[in-house]
Amino acid sequence: MGHYLSACAMLVNHTGNSHVESRLKYIVGELQKVQDALGEGYLSAFPREHFLRLQDLQAVWAPFYVIHKIMAGLLDTYNFLGNEVALKMVKDEAEYFTGYYDRVIAVNGTDHWLRMLETEFGGMNEVLFNLYDITKDPEHIRLAEAFTKPRFFQPLLQNTDPLPGLHANTHLAQVNGFAARFEKAGHEASYAAVTNFFSIVTRAHSFATGGNNDHEYWGPPRQLADSILLQEHATETEETCTQYNMLKIARYLFRWTGAPVFADYYERAILNGLIGTQRMPAGYSPQASAGWKHPLNGTSAPEMWIPDPTALAAVAAMDLRADNWRTAAHLLFTGGQSLASRNGNEPGPGVVIYLLPMGSGQTKGGSSRGWGDPLHSFWCCYGTSVESFAKLADSIFFFRQPPLDSGVLELYINQFTSATLASPLVGLSVQLEASFFQGAAATANISFAPLTASGTAGGESSGAAEIALKLRIPSWAISSGVQVEVNGQPWAGCTPTAGPQAGSFCTVRRVFHAGDRVVLVLPMSIRAERVQDDRPEYSSFHAIMMGPLLMAGLTHGDRSIEADPGKVAELLTDVSSKGLASLVLPAADPPMHIRHDGTMLRADMTRVASSLDGTYRLLSHDDRDPGHFAPTASWSFGDIIILEAANMPGVYVHVGDGQGAALELRRTDPGLASRLVLRSACADHEGSIVLELADRPGMAVGLHDGGLHAVQLPAQALGHQVAFPAMASFVFELAAPLAQYPHGTKLLTGADRQYIVAPLMNIVEDSYTPYFDFHQPSTSLAMATS
Known part of the structure; x- marks a missing residue:
């Protein structure tokens, strides 16, 4: 509850949301009723007996930890919104626990109190020092000091x-x-x-x-x-x-x-x-978490739980009461149409x-x-x-107000997150638009606009203000490529003696007017950072950083690469989404996406397996070089293709020899992957295909014994164009990719293999590996990128 109070107070402070503000005021009022009913200023969801157990050094879970939360939430409600009721409640709670502390010291002594502090007590010292800053009551600082271990x-x-x-x-x-x-x-x-x-x-x-x-x-x-x-x-x-x-x-x-x-x-x-x-994600099942032991190859029944389609009807039929509202809400949450209609990546x-x-x-x-x-x-x-x-938004902008008559306001652009600052201190509205995913550099565009008379953005007056704008030049930036422009002109006066330098602030001091614009371009260094471990046997483990972003490998556990970690910037290139597609088996009930390992994946069950596990890259013959395959965004019946795993460059679909041979993945030369002929399947079902094995006419990829194998096509199909039933076990649809690469995805190329890497912040359901095991290449780097 305490964090929720803090969150609501901060949200209202940032957005002015009146609905949240009224809800917060209501909650504080209801908590006050509880505090009054409990008496003596005590407010908690558990009885005083927990603190007696703590005093007796008996097992009890962190009672002061919880008290800190509620006190901090109430204090934030006062600090951000001026709620005097919340402040009084915090002071009453502090008075109660001052008395508790004094009783413990009187009965058990200081050493005993310090033993009590071995039980987690959260930030009781922080909230009490913050309360003292408001009240200047020495009792508050005395109690705060008691929580120093x-x-x-x-x-x-x-x-x-x-x-x-x-x-x-x-x-x-x-x-x-x-x-x-x-x-x-x-x-x-x-x-x-x-x-x-x-x-x-x-x-x-x-x-x-x-x-x-x-x-x-x-x-x-x-x-x-x-x-x-x-x-x-x-x-x-x-x-x-x-x-x-x-x-x-x-x-x-x-x-x-x-x-x-x-x-x-x-x-x-x-x-x-x-x-x-x-x-x-859409189709997410909270019940599944309890049985989720195999995030890539889930087989347990709880993991595959799907909301009962009758859930909505059951909720509609319920007589909603105070004792069952949560059950109804949960049924709606997991089975509602709003979720079912969402994009799987939303x-x-x-x-x-x-x-x-x-x-x-x-x-x-x-x-x-x-x-x-x-x-x-x-x-x-x-x-x-x-x-x-x-x-x-709380650490994007900072002010430094100079002493009177000794300078101008300093406005720090501290974090590169799109945001708008509307403050009478500045005299102008400041709009920041930032991105880390526009090429090889992070960018920040800062524009100035008028304020209204009330000090909010969107005014009509032509404001002007002298400001010392302090632009953070991060330590990860490449100093030689940093660009600072003011109204389209380079700014060279970041410091009295130099231009912008990584690990510093660039000062742009001038009179800013509405309509002025400052542009900051920050080329991101790409580097490998060794794991914090001084033992020699672990010296090869490094994380790849692009600017401030950890670039994790989209792998199922592989992490070894032949590459020099000192030259990783040379090994990271852009990755194309060209040719990405998914295979759907209409014969399954419901239709299933085919994973790289030949098993099947429901589109609404991507929580239990990465969507990229059901996404392929189609590569077709290069007409100029029949032995060369290249990604293709289009295809025609009769084309010969191979399938590459979208998240495993250089790993291709292979179908073993003989009828019944299983579909599998192999890291190999593309020329050794199984070549598949795209044959039309159903005249009345546009887009349906049969994946016939190019070197074994009459054999195709099909569903058999719960997986994909080489199956024999009907005899009448040999050498003829035959319309197969749409629900045949060997009829597929080439569909839009089940997943796209996360924003900022790159290709990491070593001497032995390639990896797809992406910012960890943008990875959600995909399996990932933050640290790679680097080994010096045994031969010169010769791999070509896909």
């Missing part, structure tokens, strides 16, 4: 690493409390603790995503290879809650210092570790992940919890996720 805080002051063996999210929330202690109470030592912690965790415990932790815990420093290589670990990495807290820490540090390194980290962490963690709200797997051939839903359920999942990561997605 010396055995974690003191090593950080000495810049030693206390992280191995600690639960990550428990302690990340405490670091945010240290930050608030410095910012709100002026505690200088806490500044050192926060900066030292950030350095330790990012240099010795982090993945290329900017995230960290394995099974929610930190391991030994610079020994992360185990977390990506051992499959029992590799699915349980990078808890989403921890990314939420890491982003908060980075934001504190950037606000204090203005240092680009913290903005660079924020960008890496939010793009790779947060964006792309919410998903709801995301939807309310389905997020708890963990982001970092192993090979993993899927985002392949962890122990899988994708969550919008109505039934109540993980901690649902709370942090709803808040994270409500505050995506």
Whole structure:
């Protein structure tokens, strides 16, 4: 509930949504009734007895962790919307727990209290320091100080690493409390603790995503290879809650210092570790998650669960009451027409992940919890996720207000996310349009427009304002190619002595007018980053980065490549979508898409297998060179084609010798793949085809014993054009591709093989591998791209 309150408050602050604001006010009012009924300022979903158990050091799950959430949500409601009722409720809760703390100290002493702090208590220190900043009540700062755990805080002051063996999210929330202690109470030592912690965790415990932790815990420093290589670990990495807290820490540090390194980290962490963690494909079955053990070749009954087509009728017949509304809502959610009509690649709200797997051939839903359920999942990561997605705009722009009469307002363009800023401080509306997927460079177009009299965008006055515009030039940018233009003219005055440099801010100070435009072009460096592991046997494992984006391989577990990681920029090229198509078997009930392994896939069950597993690239003879095959976007009956797996370059469909031989995949020369003749199947069913084996006339690909095999065509078909029944087991349709490549997809070419790689943020259901195992080529690079 606390994260939901925060999310609503932030959403109203960013959008002005009056419906959300009225709902938030209603919820706060109802919570106040609960607090009044419980008495003494206590507000919680569980009884006071939990805190007695905590005091007795008995088993109890994190009661202060939950109290922190509700207090933070109420405080955000006050901070963003000025809700005085919410503020009073937080103060009453703080007064209650001040009394609780005093009673514990009086009865059990300080050492006993510190033992109680070994149970996760969230960010109680942070919310209380933030409350003190509003009230200036010394009781609030006294209680906040009580939640400082010396055995974690003191090593950080000495810049030693206390992280191995600690639960990550428990302690990340405490670091945010240290930050608030410095910012709100002026505690200088806490500044050192926060900066030292950030350095330790990012240099010795982090993945290329900017995230960290394995099974929610930190391991030994610079020994992360185990977390990506051992499959029992590799699915349980990078808890989403921890990314939420890491982003908060980075934001504190950037606000204090203005240092680009913290903005660079924020960008890496939010793009790779947060964006792309919410998903709801059409036909998704939350019930399936419990039995989801084989994300690529699912066979368990729960995994293949499909909503009963009578669900809608059942809901319509229900007498909806207070005790069954959730059942009805869930039936509608999984079986409703709105979902059935969605495109299979279209995301939807309310389905997020708890963990982001970092192993090979993993899927985002392949962890122990899988994708969550919008109505039934109540993980901690649902709370942090709803808040994270409500505050995506909170670190795009920053101000630095100079002292009076000593300069002009500094406006920082900190993140390259399309957004509009309407602030009276600036005097103009600032519109930012940004993209990472326009060629080899990221781009940002910044335009200025008038404000209305009330300080919102869309005014008619011809405003003007002197501003020092601070454009972040990320550390990943190629300095020699960075371009800054103001109204079409190059801007050379980024600094008093130099042009734009990676890892700095470019200052554009001038009087801006409505209609002015600033354009920033940032060529993205492509590089391989070694896994944070100093053991020599793991020195070959690297993640490929394009700008801030982790480029994961679309693989089912393969990760080995013969290539020099120092020259990876030369190995990454654009990939074409030409020739992509899917095979559909109308004879199946319902019609099925054919996967590369010869099994079948329902179009609405792409959650249990990558849509790319049912997508092929058609290659046909080059008329000028019959031995050469090239991707083709068109075909005619009589054409000879081969089929390449769309997500596995150089892997082709092969049908073994003899009747009944199975369809299989082989990594081979295209000339050795099975050549298929496209024959017309049904005169009355346009687009129907038979895939006859070119070197075995009369044999074709067909359905047999639940898979695809070589089957004998009817005798009368030999040498003749025959109309086959549309539902014959060897009649297919060439359909539009079941999937397209994610935005930003590239082709990685090594000396031995090629991979399709794509930004992790844009991968949803496809299996992926974040780290490649690089080996120096044994021969010169000679592979040609497809």
